[in-house]
Amino acid sequence: MYIILVYDIGEKRVGKMLKLCRQYLNWIQNSVFEGEITEVKLKELISQARLFMKEEDDSLIIFKSREQKWLEKEIIGQDKNDLDTFI
Numbered sequence: 001m002y003i004i005l006v007y008d009i010g011e012k013r014v015g016k017m018l019k020l021c022r023q024y025l026n027w028i029q030n031s032v033f034e035g036e037i038t039e040v041k042l043k044e045l046i047s048q049a050r051l052f053m054k055e056e057d058d059s060l061i062i063f064k065s066r067e068q069k070w071l072e073k074e075i076i077g078q079d080k081n082d083l084d085t086f087i
């Protein structure tokens with residue numbers, strides 16, 4: 001599946017969330033990630049995030065689609081992460 005993940009995490013925990021999400025998805029900008037992920041890997045990511053999240057203060061929002069082709073993405077201004085530049 002293809003997902004867009006957005007988080008709003010307390011300042012003390014934001015570094016952990018950034019590091020966790022980079023293990024599974026492509027960083028787009030600040031608290032936004034996107035990419036292909038299996039259902040099992042997504043459950044793993046969510047489970048690990050819950051270990052340090054404070055659910056009464058923090059939020060993790062996940063938009064799901066079967067495939068990336070079903071989403072139209074338009075970027076206005078600077079594209080902060082060009083996914084075509086893999087080394």
